[in-house]
Amino acid sequence: MALIEVKDLITSFDSKVVHNGLNLEINEGEIYGLLGPSGCGKSTLMREMVMLEEYTSGSIKVLGYEINAIRSKEAQKLRKKWGVLFQFGALFTSLSVSENIALPLKEYTDLSSKIIDEIVSFKLSLVGLKQSDAHLYPSQISGGMNKKAALARALALDPKLLFLDEPTSGLDPISAREFDDLILKLKDMFNLTIVMVTHDLTSINNTLDKMAIIDNKKIAVQGDLNSVLNTSSPFIDTFFKALK
Amino acid sequence: MNVTSNLEILKTKDAIELIFKGSFDVFNISTIEKQLSSLRLTNECNNIIVDLRSVESIDTSFALLLSDCKKRAISSSLKFEILSNDETFKDVVELTYRNSHIKSSFEIEKIPFFENLGRQTIKNISFLREISLFIGTIFVHMFYYLNSYKNLRIKEIFFEINESIFKAIGIIALTSFLIGVVVAYQSAVQLKQYGANIFIVDMLGLSLLRELSPMITAIIVAGRSGSAYAAQIGVMKITQELDAMRTMGFDPYAFLVLPRIITLMIMMTVLIFVSDIMSLLGGMLIAKIELGIEYSLFIDRFREAIDVRHFFVGMLKAPFFGFAIASISLYQGLQVKNDTQSIGINTTRSVVQSIFIVIIIDALFSILFTSLGI
Numbered sequence: 001m002a003l004i005e006v007k008d009l010i011t012s013f014d015s016k017v018v019h020n021g022l023n024l025e026i027n028e029g030e031i032y033g034l035l036g037p038s039g040c041g042k043s044t045l046m047r048e049m050v051m052l053e054e055y056t057s058g059s060i061k062v063l064g065y066e067i068n069a070i071r072s073k074e075a076q077k078l079r080k081k082w083g084v085l086f087q088f089g090a091l092f093t094s095l096s097v098s099e100n101i102a103l104p105l106k107e108y109t110d111l112s113s114k115i116i117d118e119i120v121s122f123k124l125s126l127v128g129l130k131q132s133d134a135h136l137y138p139s140q141i142s143g144g145m146n147k148k149a150a151l152a153r154a155l156a157l158d159p160k161l162l163f164l165d166e167p168t169s170g171l172d173p174i175s176a177r178e179f180d181d182l183i184l185k186l187k188d189m190f191n192l193t194i195v196m197v198t199h200d201l202t203s204i205n206n207t208l209d210k211m212a213i214i215d216n217k218k219i220a221v222q223g224d225l226n227s228v229l230n231t232s233s234p235f236i237d238t239f240f241k242a243l244k
Numbered sequence: 245m246n247v248t249s250n251l252e253i254l255k256t257k258d259a260i261e262l263i264f265k266g267s268f269d270v271f272n273i274s275t276i277e278k279q280l281s282s283l284r285l286t287n288e289c290n291n292i293i294v295d296l297r298s299v300e301s302i303d304t305s306f307a308l309l310l311s312d313c314k315k316r317a318i319s320s321s322l323k324f325e326i327l328s329n330d331e332t333f334k335d336v337v338e339l340t341y342r343n344s345h346i347k348s349s350f351e352i353e354k355i356p357f358f359e360n361l362g363r364q365t366i367k368n369i370s371f372l373r374e375i376s377l378f379i380g381t382i383f384v385h386m387f388y389y390l391n392s393y394k395n396l397r398i399k400e401i402f403f404e405i406n407e408s409i410f411k412a413i414g415i416i417a418l419t420s421f422l423i424g425v426v427v428a429y430q431s432a433v434q435l436k437q438y439g440a441n442i443f444i445v446d447m448l449g450l451s452l453l454r455e456l457s458p459m460i461t462a463i464i465v466a467g468r469s470g471s472a473y474a475a476q477i478g479v480m481k482i483t484q485e486l487d488a489m490r491t492m493g494f495d496p497y498a499f500l501v502l503p504r505i506i507t508l509m510i511m512m513t514v515l516i517f518v519s520d521i522m523s524l525l526g527g528m529l530i531a532k533i534e535l536g537i538e539y540s541l542f543i544d545r546f547r548e549a550i551d552v553r554h555f556f557v558g559m560l561k562a563p564f565f566g567f568a569i570a571s572i573s574l575y576q577g578l579q580v581k582n583d584t585q586s587i588g589i590n591t592t593r594s595v596v597q598s599i600f601i602v603i604i605i606d607a608l609f610s611i612l613f614t615s616l617g618i
């Protein structure tokens with residue numbers, strides 16, 4: 001079943017056209033990669049999927065909702081079903097790590113604070129943070145820890161759909177591989193669907209089921225790693241040189 | 245090693261020879277640039293020979309000069325040749341030749357004066373449209389969220405009340421006291437000449453309660469809370485905290501905008517009340533020192549001369565001032581673009597525009613109250 005469908009998408013900022021007739025489909029249970037040269041509109045596409053950016057024309061359907069014509073109640077429902085990890089974490093700087101993770105739980109559930117604390121500490125260890133990091137504020141932690149904490153927050157409500165913008169950039173290689181393992185584990189255990197923007201070849205090789213290469217404002221290729229490797233374009237040839 | 249780097253230009257029958265000696269880098273090639281650009285490539289010869297055999301080192305900017313030269317040579321269909329013992333020199337020149345774009349200028353095009361004037365005018369007009377849109381959105385959210393008191397974020401409001409208001413009481417009390425002192429002192433000098441000492445009470449009561457206290461309070465709150473709101477929201481926008489809130493379904497209007505607006509509307513009232521008291525105390529003190537009016541006399545005269553409506557006129561302005569300051573500052577915060585410079589610009593604007601709007605509202609109230617005879 002297609003969880004996300006993008007049809008004939010056109011995006012332009014003033015006179016600059018970023019997407020011109022872009023089509024793709026993301027199925028349930030897939031780890032789907034958005035790849036392409038910098039500035040080709042990967043982040044923009046992802047922001048459009050999570051209703052942060054408006055597109056010029058075409059359609060995007062997420063979990064069956066046409067997001068250009070969505071009502072605010074449905075939009076709110078949708079927002080509780082996904083988790084988003086921003087490129088630089090975007091933790092709330094006025095809250096500590098544990099408060100950041102607990103926030104959606106406190107807002108959207110009636111759970112007692114004891115259970116919430118337990119959920120928070122489970123999510124912390126799931127993403128590989130120490131319990132002692134919980135009381136630190138975003139300004140007191142490193143970039144890598146910031147990302148892990150943001151991932152824990154994105155996972156707080158056990159979403160079905162996870163959006164990740166460059167999740168391994170800025171992580172040390174060990175954390176990056178742990179991150180790959182974690183993503184695979186999440187997919188296997190909870191049948192999560194994951195959409196991610198990434199430039200990390202190892203991560204692409206390890207985790208992605210399917211990927212789309214955005215080039216020249218359109219999807220150049222869509223498919224698994226092999227079918228991408230069998231296609232030739234300047235970007236693919238250079239980018240996948242190590243794998244070819 | 246002390247090499248003098250120079251260029252010698254030799255014109256032979258059918259070639260121009262450029263003989264370079266020494267080391268060339270970005271710091272010493274300006275004279276060479278002049279020499280090369282004044283060089284005329286005519287059709288009398290058909291060869292340009294660049295002799296780098298006595299050159300010790302070059303860098304890419306030097307290579308760019310040579311590749312410029314090469315372009316000129318080729319465009320006037322001359323042969324261009326480099327003599328060098330070091331192959332890498334030729335490679336560097338070749339690299340720069342392939343990657344240089346003569347016509348590129350990175351200066352942003354200057355917009356002609358009238359076009360700029362037009363653009364700015366449209367921008368300023370559309371500001372009016374956008375701020376109306378923003379205020380409209382605030383009201384929509386107010387009705388949407390206030391239909392149940394549960395939606396009101398009491399915790400945030402109390403946090404804001406403490407943060408932006410209780411901490412402001414000190415400075416507002418002090419400033420108001422001093423304003424009271426100054427106004428009383430100035431009028432005392434005048435009134436004494438006419439022996440109209442007691443009228444200082446009427447004068448202080450009217451001007452402080454109706455105009456000065458609300459105004460002073462509004463200006464301090466605009467400078468203090470308004471700038472804080474704009475900067476805080478602006479930074480949250482840059483760090484994508486606002487985006488994160490939206491994707492999690494936490495409407496920034498409910499979480500950030502409304503609590504702050506409600507806070508300022510409530511607390512402006514409290515602060516103006518504090519300011520009324522403190523400025524009158526300042527006035528009383530001076531009335532006693534300068535004019536010898538006892539406190540009890542002051543208060544008696546105050547009861548007689550100053551109607552309670554003057555107090556309410558001042559207090560009535562409070563929620564309007566609070567709403568104006570909060571909404572303009574929050575609007576400016578949300579307008580911050582993805583660069584740090586715009587935080588400064590928008591914070592400044594938030595203060596300037598809030599004070600400006602406060603004065604306009606005050607003027608409108610004056611007209612209204614005068615024509616109503618209040």
Ligand SMILES: Nc1ncnc2c1ncn2[C@@H]1O[C@H](COP(=O)(O)OP(=O)(O)O)[C@@H](O)[C@H]1O
Pocket residue numbers: 013016018036037038039040041042043044045
């Ligand atoms: N708010 C904006 N205004 C104007 N142009 C934008 C804006 N956001 C993105 N762009 C442009 O859209 C293009 C795609 O950006 P982005 O999606 O961030 O690229 P990437 O694929 O590297 O994530 C870039 O060329 C960028 O200049």
Ligand SMILES: [Mg+2]
Pocket residue numbers: 042043044197
């Ligand atoms: Mg990006």
